[in-house]
Each structure stands twice: as C-alpha cells, then as structure tokens.
Amino acid sequence: MSTTAPTPRENWSVPEKPGLDGLEARWDAAWEEQGTYRFDRTADRDGVYSIDTPPPTVSGSLHVGHVFSYTHTDTIARYQRMRGKSVFYPMGWDDNGLPTERRVQNYYLVQCDPALPYDPDFVTPTPVSERSKDEQKAMPAHISRRNFIDLCNTLTAEDEKAFENLFRTLGLSVDWERTYATIDDRSRRVAQRAFLRNLQRGEAYQAEAPVLWDVDFQSAVAQAELEDRERDGAYHRLAFHGPDGDVFIETTRPELLPACVALVAHPDDERYQPLFGTTVRTPLFGVEVEVHPHPLADPEKGSGIAMICTFGDLTDVIWWRELQLPTRAIVTANGRLGTPDADAMTPEGLALYEAELAGKKIAGAQQRIVELLRESGELVGDPERITHPVKFYEKGDRPLEIITSRQWYLRNGGRDADLRAALLERGHELHWHPPHMRVRYENWVNGLNGDWLVSRQRFFGVSFPIWYPLDAEGLPVHDSPILADEASLPVDPATDVPPGYTEDQRDQPGGFTGDPDVMDTWATSSLTPQIATGWGEDPDLFERTFPMDLRPQAHEIIRTWLFSTAVRAHLEHDSLPWTNTAISGWVLDPDRKKMSKSKGNVVTPLDHLEQFGADAVRYWAASGRPGTDTAFDEGQLKVGRRLAIKLLNASRFALGLGGGDGAARATDLSLVTEPLDRAMLAELARLVDEATTAFDGYDYARALERTEAFFWDFCDQYLELVKGRAYGGRGDEAAWSAQAALQLSLSTLLRLFAPFLPFVTEEVWSWWQEGSVHTAPWPDASQLRDAAADGDPQAFEAAAEVLGAVRRAKTEAKRSLKWPVDSVVVTESTHRAAALQGVADDVREAANAASLTVEVGAEPGVAVALAPEPDPA
RNA sequence: GGGCGAUUGGCUCAGAUGGUUAGAGCGCUGCCUUCACACGGCAGAGGUCACAGGUUCGAGUCCUGUAUCGCCCACCA
Numbered sequence: 001m002s003t004t005a006p007t008p009r010e011n012w013s014v015p016e017k018p019g020l021d022g023l024e025a026r027w028d029a030a031w032e033e034q035g036t037y038r039f040d041r042t043a044d045r046d047g048v049y050s051i052d053t054p055p056p057t058v059s060g061s062l063h064v065g066h067v068f069s070y071t072h073t074d075t076i077a078r079y080q081r082m083r084g085k086s087v088f089y090p091m092g093w094d095d096n097g098l099p100t101e102r103r104v105q106n107y108y109l110v111q112c113d114p115a116l117p118y119d120p121d122f123v124t125p126t127p128v129s130e131r132s133k134d135e136q137k138a139m140p141a142h143i144s145r146r147n148f149i150d151l152c153n154t155l156t157a158e159d160e161k162a163f164e165n166l167f168r169t170l171g172l173s174v175d176w177e178r179t180y181a182t183i184d185d186r187s188r189r190v191a192q193r194a195f196l197r198n199l200q201r202g203e204a205y206q207a208e209a210p211v212l213w214d215v216d217f218q219s220a221v222a223q224a225e226l227e228d229r230e231r232d233g234a235y236h237r238l239a240f241h242g243p244d245g246d247v248f249i250e251t252t253r254p255e256l257l258p259a260c261v262a263l264v265a266h267p268d269d270e271r272y273q274p275l276f277g278t279t280v281r282t283p284l285f286g287v288e289v290e291v292h293p294h295p296l297a298d299p300e301k302g303s304g305i306a307m308i309c310t311f312g313d314l315t316d317v318i319w320w321r322e323l324q325l326p327t328r329a330i331v332t333a334n335g336r337l338g339t340p341d342a343d344a345m346t347p348e349g350l351a352l353y354e355a356e357l358a359g360k361k362i363a364g365a366q367q368r369i370v371e372l373l374r375e376s377g378e379l380v381g382d383p384e385r386i387t388h389p390v391k392f393y394e395k396g397d398r399p400l401e402i403i404t405s406r407q408w409y410l411r412n413g414g415r416d417a418d419l420r421a422a423l424l425e426r427g428h429e430l431h432w433h434p435p436h437m438r439v440r441y442e443n444w445v446n447g448l449n450g451d452w453l454v455s456r457q458r459f460f461g462v463s464f465p466i467w468y469p470l471d472a473e474g475l476p477v478h479d480s481p482i483l484a485d486e487a488s489l490p491v492d493p494a495t496d497v498p499p500g501y502t503e504d505q506r507d508q509p510g511g512f513t514g515d516p517d518v519m520d521t522w523a524t525s526s527l528t529p530q531i532a533t534g535w536g537e538d539p540d541l542f543e544r545t546f547p548m549d550l551r552p553q554a555h556e557i558i559r560t561w562l563f564s565t566a567v568r569a570h571l572e573h574d575s576l577p578w579t580n581t582a583i584s585g586w587v588l589d590p591d592r593k594k595m596s597k598s599k600g601n602v603v604t605p606l607d608h609l610e611q612f613g614a615d616a617v618r619y620w621a622a623s624g625r626p627g628t629d630t631a632f633d634e635g636q637l638k639v640g641r642r643l644a645i646k647l648l649n650a651s652r653f654a655l656g657l658g659g660g661d662g663a664a665r666a667t668d669l670s671l672v673t674e675p676l677d678r679a680m681l682a683e684l685a686r687l688v689d690e691a692t693t694a695f696d697g698y699d700y701a702r703a704l705e706r707t708e709a710f711f712w713d714f715c716d717q718y719l720e721l722v723k724g725r726a727y728g729g730r731g732d733e734a735a736w737s738a739q740a741a742l743q744l745s746l747s748t749l750l751r752l753f754a755p756f757l758p759f760v761t762e763e764v765w766s767w768w769q770e771g772s773v774h775t776a777p778w779p780d781a782s783q784l785r786d787a788a789a790d791g792d793p794q795a796f797e798a799a800a801e802v803l804g805a806v807r808r809a810k811t812e813a814k815r816s817l818k819w820p821v822d823s824v825v826v827t828e829s830t831h832r833a834a835a836l837q838g839v840a841d842d843v844r845e846a847a848n849a850a851s852l853t854v855e856v857g858a859e860p861g862v863a864v865a866l867a868p869e870p871d872p873a
Numbered sequence: 874g875g876g877c878g879a880u881u882g883g884c885u886c887a888g889a890u891g892g893u894u895a896g897a898g899c900g901c902u903g904c905c906u907u908c909a910c911a912c913g914g915c916a917g918a919g920g921u922c923a924c925a926g927g928u929u930c931g932a933g934u935c936c937u938g939u940a941u942c943g944c945c946c947a948c949c950a
Contacts, residue, residue, distance in 0.1 A: 018909095018910095019912090020912090228949095235950090249950080250950070251950065252950070253950085264950090296948060296950095297950080298948095298949080298950080301949070301950060302950060305950095306950040307950075308950085309950095312950070313948080313949085313950070314948060315948045315949085315950065316948095316950080317948090318948060319948095388949065388950095389949070434878095436877060436878070437877085439876065439877055439945080439946095440876090440877075440944090440945050440946080442876095443875090443876065443877085443945060443946045443947090444945080444946070446946085447946055447947060449947095449948080555944080555945080556944080556945085558945085559945085559946090586943095586944095588943090623885090623886080625886090625887095627878090628878090628879090629878090629879090629943075629944085630885090630886090631884095631885065631886095633884080633885050633886090633899085635884080635885070635898080635899045635900080636885070636886095636898085636899080638899080638912090639898060639899070641912070642912070642913090645910070645912055645913090646909090646910070646912095646913095648909085648910080649909040649910035649913090650909060650910075651909080652909050652910080653909030653910080654909080655909095656909070693889095701887095702887090702889095705886095705887065705897085708897090708898095709887095709896095709897075712897090712898095715909090715910090716914085716915090719909080720914095723908095723909090727908090804915095804916090807915055807916070808915085808916060808917095810904090810905085810915080810916090811903080811904055811905080811915060811916045811917085812904090812916080812917095813904095814903085814904055814905085815904090815905080816904090816905050816906095816907070817904095817905065817907060817914075817915060818905090818907050819905095848907095
C-alpha cells in the first residue's frame with residue numbers, strides 16, 4: 001500500500017521575489033513554537049529512532065568541525081523522522097572536567113585551592129580579557145573549591161547558550177527540551193549510581209599502584225588519554241661498578257639514577273649472562289643493585305643492559321612488578337625530586353642527593369646530575385642526542401611521570417581475557433558506518449595494558465559517592481569504604497555526611513572523610529546513553545529509547561568515548577548501548593592538515609552561516625562522505641547557496657502556473673498523460689529508490705548527490721521542455737498533465753532535499769502545503785511509478801539530447817536561445833525514434849522550431865536549420 | 874614495527890557487485906539581459922584514472938608489489 005503525497009492547500013501564496021535571508025530565524029522560531037522536533041514518547045521502541053548525540057565540550061571554541069559532523073547526524077535524524085519514526089534527539093553539553101577548569105582559570109585568572117573555606121560573598125571576577133594590561137599580569141587569585149565550581153557553572157552556562165544558538169541557526173532538529181549537561185544533577189546521579197553498581201559487582205576497585213601522572217595538573221591520567229610526542233633527548237652512558245669491572249648502561253633519564261633498583265638484560269644475552277644474580281654499585285650513590293634477566297630487555301638497544309628505576313617508563317613498571325623489585329620513588333606529585341628512602345642509599349649518597357638534587361625540578365635535576373657524573377668520571381663520553389617518543393597527557397605540557405598512588409579502577413578487559421573477548425564481540429555486533437572503522441576499536445581493545453583508571457585528583461567533576469572511616473589515628477581505612485545510598489544521589493562527600501555519621505565527625509579520628517577525587521570525564525561521558533534515556537530516572541522513557549539506534553562520533557575518540565560507552569553498557573545492561581555508529585571524518589584546511597586552534601587555521605562557522613545561509617553550510621557538510629576527512633572549501637558554500645536559490649525559483653515557476661490560483665493537480669494522478677511527464681516521473685521514482693537505499697545505509701552524501709544531480713537536470717531540461725505546454729500553449733489537458741507532474745515532482749524533490757536544506761524546503765512547503773515538510777512522509781516510489789504508468793525514461797533522455805543539439809547550434813551561431821529555428825531533423829534508432837516521437841511537440845516548442853521531424857536511421861544525428869537574420873529593411 | 878584509509882582534469886570530489894567515447898561542481902573561455910531564476914542561463918576547452926606487474930575477451934573498478942600523504946595502534950631503556 002503506497003502512501004499518497006501530502007495534499008496541497010486550497011489557496012497558495014507564492015511570493016513575487018523569494019529569498020533566503022532571514023529563513024533561519026523565522027523557521028527556528030516556528031519549529032520551536034509548533035514543537036516540530038519534539039519527541040513523541042507515546043511511540044513504542046520499534047517506532048522510535050534514538051540518537052546518542054555527542055555532547056560538545058562547551059569550553060572549546062565553536063568550530064567548523066562541529067557544523068560538519070552534527071549536520072551529518074541531523075540529516076539521518078530528519079530522514080528517520082520522515083520515515084515515520086519518533087526521533088529521540090537530545091543534546092548534551094560536556095562541561096565536566098579539565099578543559100572547563102583550565103578555561104575558568106584562564107578566563108577569570110583564578111586558581112582552586114581546596115584548603116580554602118567557601119566564601120559565600122564571593123563576587124564573580126571580571127574576565128581577564130576585560131581587564132587593564134597591568135591587572136592581566138597579576139597572579140591568579142586563590143579561591144575555594146566550591147567557589148571555583150560556581151565559576152565553572154557560570155561560565156559553562158554562557159558557553160552552552162552560544163552552542164545552542166549555533167546549532168539552532170544551523171537547523172539541527174534537536175528536541176531542545178531534552179538537554180543535559182555532564183555536570184548536572186542527573187548526570188552526576190547516573191554516574192554515581194553506575195559506579196556504585198560497578199563497585200558492588202566487583203567491577204570497580206581501588207589499588208595503590210604506579211600510575212601515569214601529570215605533574216602540572218597533579219592528577220593521574222588514563223591510558224586512553226595518552227599521546228606520544230617526539231622530544232629531544234640524549235643517551236647518557238653511565239658506568240656501574242661490578243666486582244669484575246664496570247658495566248655500562250645507556251639512559252635518557254640520568255636524573256632517575258637515585259631511583260635505580262636493578263639492571264636488566266635479555267636472558268640469552270651472552271655478554272651479560274655472567275652478571276645475572278650478582279650486584280653492581282650505582283654511580284654517584286654507590287647503591288648495590290642486582291642484575292636480572294628479563295625477556296623484555298632488548299639486546300639491540302643501547303648497550304643491551306638497562307637500569308630499572310621506579311619509575312622511568314611503563315617497562316620499568318612491568319620489570320618492577322614481575323621481578324618483585326623494591327620501590328625507591330624520588331619524583332613527587334609536583335614534578336620535583338623528593339626525599340628518598342634513607343635505607344636505600346649510602347650515607348654519602350644520601351648527603352650528595354640532599355645537597356645537590358633534592359627539591360629540584362626534573363629538568364634541573366637532570367642537568368645537575370650530568371655535571372656530577374662528569375666530575376666523577378662515571379659519565380662516559382658525550383651524551384648522544386636523539387629524538388624519541390615521550391608519553392604526554394593529551395592536554396598536558398610536560399612529559400608524564402610515573403608515581404605510586406591510590407586510585408579507582410574499572411575493569412575494561414585490560415586484565416581479563418574473557419571480558420576482552422566479550423568486548424571484541426560487542427564490536428562485531430555493532431554496525432559501523434563506514435565498516436572499516438571497527439578495526440580501530442579492535443586495535444585499541446587488543447592493546448589495552450591495564451584496567452581503566454577512573455579517578456582524577458581534580459575539582460570540577462563528578463565525585464565518588466564514597467567516604468572512608470578514620471581510625472583512631474585519623475588515617476582513612478581504605479579497605480572499608482562507606483557507600484552512599486542510591487536514593488541520596490548525587491552526593492558530594494566533601495559536604496554531604498555518610499549514613500550513620502554526623503558532620504562534626506568529619507576528618508576527626510574515629511570519624512570519616514570524603515573521597516577527595518573526582519571521576520575521569522569519560523566515566524560520565526561513557527554513560528551518555530543512560531543519561532539521555534533516563535536510566536534509573538524514567539523507566540518508561542528508558543524502555544522506549546534504549547539501547548539507542550545511533551552513536552555518531554569522530555574517529556579519534558573511538559578508543560575513549562565509543563569504547564568506554566560499550567564497556568559501561570556491557571557491564572550494566574549486558575548489551576550494546578546502540579545498534580549503529582556513524583563515524584565522521586575531520587575537516588581539513590586546504591593544506592590537508594587537521595584544523596586546530598593551535599595552528600590558527602580555524603574557520604569560524606558563524607561568519608559562514610551569516611554570509612551563505614545555513615542551508616549552504618549544511619550542503620557543504622553533507623557532501624562529506626561518512627568517515628571521510630574533507631577539506632574546507634568555501635566554493636562549496638557558494639554552490640549550496642545557489643542550489644537553495646534555484647529551489648526557490650524553480651518552485652515559484654512550478655507553483656505559479658495557471659495564474660497561481662492554487663490548482664492542486666497533484667491529487668489527481670490520472671491527469672498525467674503526456675509521455676514527457678511520465679518519463680520524468682519514472683526517473684524520479686528511480687531517484688527515490690536510490691536516495692532511500694543510500695539513507696538506509698547511512699550514506700546521506702550519496703542521497704544528496706543523486707538528488708542534486710536529478711534536480712539540476714530537472715531544471716535545465718525538463719522545465720525548459722515543458723514550459724510552453726504548462727502555460728497552456730497546447731490546450732488544457734496537456735497543461736494539466738504538466739502541472740500535475742510538476743506538483744508531484746516538486747513535492748517529492750522538496751522532501752528529498754528536506755534533510756539537507758531544511759530552511760528553504762520548509763519555506764517553499766509553506767507556500768502551498770499544510771504542516772511542516774519535516775514531518776511529511778518520505779517520498780514513495782510506488783506512487784510515482786503509478787503516475788508514470790508506461791513512462792519511458794528514454795523519451796526524456798532523447799528529448800534533452802535534441803534540445804542540447806539545438807542549443808549548441810544557436811551558441812555556435814552566436815544567437816540567443818530563443819532564436820527561431822526553421823527545421824530540426826533527428827535521425828535515431830527505431831526505439832529511440834519512437835520514444836522521441838511522443839515528446840516531439842515539447843522539443844519543438846522548447847527549441848522554438850517551426851518543424852521537427854524524426855527519422856529512423858543507422859547514423860544518429862541532429863540537423864538544425866536556424867532561421868535567417870531578418871532583413872533590416 | 875603492525876594496521877586502516879587515501880592517491881581520478883588547476884581546485885574540491887562522484888564513479889555499488891569489472892563492460893559502450895571516465896562524470897559533476899568550482900575556476901577558466903565564449904555566447905545569451907529568454908515572460909522561475911543575472912544570487913542567472915547555454916555551450917566549450919581541460920584527465921597517461923600515483924607507479925610497476927598480473928588476472929580477464931575487457932580494469933579507474935579485482936590481485937601482488939612500490940611510492941607519497943593522513944590516521945590508528947605498539948613494553949622505543
């Protein structure tokens with residue numbers, strides 16, 4: 001059973017001079033007022049299409065990349081809506097975490113000091129950018145944690161407004177009544193509830209262990225947040241002293257010599273086999289360290305024997321753990337050398353260390369220890385300069401250190417083969433668009449080297465809903481944490497009191513203390529499906545929307561966001577969080593570099609929206625293939641704008657016929673009798689099939705490209721061919737056929753374009769149709785085929801070819817296109833000649849020809865005889 | 874080191890399961906102020922489909938290798 005085309009109104013109103021200006025504001029307001037994109041929660045799960053919209057980091061800048069990928073998702077949302085789904089399309093704001101903290105610090109020039117008490121009279125500072133030059137150079141003001149969080153909330157509220165404005169102008173069909181923020185109460189409640197359940201099922205645990213540590217942020221960071229950066233370094237050749245002579249190792253971290261706990265070489269390395277089990281003395285400090293064999297030691301690297309320090313890199317951690325070595329940590333949380341374990345050094349070594357190295361920053365310590373080693377003769381030769389990859393926190397400025405601390409972990413398969421296999425299987429269950437992106441997920445899962453470290457030593461984030469009892473000495477008993485009741489969530493353990501205690505017991509011996517940490521931002525973001533669908537908050541909504549249909553996101557955060565979300569849903573619901581994921585590419589600048597703020601090549605989208613209009617910007621974005629990086633091209637904006645204008649004008653023509661009296665011919669498809677009209681509709685039916693297939697496969701770009709190609713052909717060929725007849729040149733019935741075909745095709749084309757050009761299509765729709773084009777049904781090919789009946793696409797093709805030949809003849813003769821033609825003689829094959837015969841009158845009229853004859857022949861061709869120049873006399 | 878993707882006219886890109894003279898748009902050139910559109914229309918020039926082999930009657934399209942670019946991953950002392 002085919003759906004019929006929407007019925008036009010009785011009275012049409014086609015503007016004299018249609019334009020694009022102001023459409024965004026007008027229709028955004030109308031859609032808001034009419035609730036066009038409101039989620040209909042009476043729909044059951046099968047009738048719903050739910051989208052796990054990426055919450056943009058609101059502390060970041062508005063970026064053309066946002067426009068790009070959010071438009072892709074919006075085209076899918078609009079398509080699904082027109083297919084009759086109730087689209088659940090919320091918007092989240094990611095305002096939680098370090099980027100916000102850092103922005104607040106810089107914006108207001110403040111620093112959070114958790115030791116300070118809350119100041120209830122605190123006044124929001126003037127933004128730095130509005131201060132005088134002198135004031136800008138002032139030191140940051142120290143403020144309490146709660147005041148700091150207030151500032152974070154103030155600033156993110158402003159940022160969120162800017163984002164919403166951008167997205168509204170862009171025409172995202174988001175349900176703006178369904179927004180959330182990753183720091184709001186609901187998100188915090190969900191994050192804390194999920195964590196408590198992880199803890200109760202044994203999926204979350206705490207451990208005292210070496211962790212990667214950013215010395216500037218003074219926080220642990222997770223594997224997923226690392227990046228390698230090439231840095232200059234140098235191999236320093238150091239002499240260790242053994243009973244049978246010196247042993248030489250090479251190191252890029254000589255300042256960690258005081259933290260050296262052993263040497264290590266490959267078990268098969270004959271050069272060092274005699275040393276295994278013996279001890280050697282470290283340079284400068286004279287500490288006895290044992291020489292161990294271990295297969296991870298690479299005989300090819302350096303001198304083939306390495307010093308193990310606690311801790312220079314992740315390999316050190318493995319060796320330390322597997323060889324059960326002692327700990328001699330010297331790097332402190334703030335990136336300076338601290339006090340070593342006195343037992344681990346000779347008295348002379350300790351004295352040297354304290355006099356020369358203790359308290360120095362790492363770089364200074366390295367410089368000084370190299371001087372000392374040179375003086376003692378234990379540095380052999382000159383350091384050999386190299387560049388090598390060094391691990392950084394992706395948002396950090398200094399290399400990561402490894403220090404030992406107590407942290408919360410969440411199991412993610414990094415230490416558990418079964419869980420890892422289950423998560424790989426989830427990756428197979430998920431439908432990836434494009435499919436090859438799954439490999440990145442698998443690479444990541446297979447490369448995990450530990451569980452997910454979820455605690456951060458920061459302030460603006462979701463707290464752990466945990467307290468610890470304090471023993472008689474006032475020390476926390478970490479092994480018996482006090483958990484919050486689910487009903488009390490969200491809690492802030494710094495201000496809320498755990499069950500069974502009173503506030504006056506806080507931080508008192510025998511009392512309690514709150515867990516001071518906050519969760520990793522991904523610990524909240526990994527729950528966006530649960531947050532958006534009301535898990536544990538609104539069971540009815542959850543039932544109708546979870547697991548969600550689509551997760552759109554960028555490829556560089558497959559390892560973080562996509563993976564962590566899959567982990568949480570697997571643990572909590574034993575399911576995928578969504579059935580599809582659409583991975584968008586990046587926007588590149590014309591030099592094919594990824595656009596980024598630091599490179600200063602970011603194009604701001606607001607200017608382009610203003611200059612070219614939202615539909616044009618969306619056109620450019622939707623031309624980017626799924627998962628493909630796309631160069632920013634202002635030329636495409638012009639093309640998009642031209643398309644939108646063309647749509648206005650072609651519509652004005654199609655609807656303005658017959659005196660613009662609003663004769664709704666499209667309701668009576670039996671009116672379509674002319675072969676040309678039927679041929680065009682037959683091709684249009686094919687287009688609908690193609691666009692539908694493309695959209696079902698999440699290939700919005702293909703749907704757009706095909707629709708656009710058809711439309712230009714429609715304008716350039718069909719409209720010209722049909723014009724005379726549509727005006728009534730050959731009688732009412734012939735005109736009605738054209739008018740009905742025009743109305744049907746326009747209705748179809750507007751709906752095919754609606755996901756891409758929501759403003760101009762809605763504008764035209766409003767001239768002659770009831771309701772919104774965005775809630776109209778997606779075009780139905782079978783209805784078009786009914787109207788096309790015996791329509792032969794070849795008739796349209798042949799007509800266009802002949803018209804082209806006539807135009808060429810006129811152009812070559814430098815005549816205007818309306819120049820009269822005496823005769824056109826077409827020679828064609830039998831079938832094409834027959835097809836052409838049926839549309840000959842349309843072609844003759846469009847060519848302004850006195851006669852047109854079609855002959856059957858072996859040599860196809862078109863002979864055009866132009867009318868002669870009129871006699872000037 | 875492992876993997877993924879890309880390489881088509883000056884530029885930005887299409888070319889699904891291999892099949893007639895490789896397509897658009899921008900830019901360029903020329904013409905046309907035509908009653909939907911000068912925020913326009915019509916037409917034209919312009920391509921050894923990165924390179925080298927191979928499969929096939931036939932390859933931009935499949936296979937192998939090479940090069941360049943981008944990205945992801947990896948326990949680089």
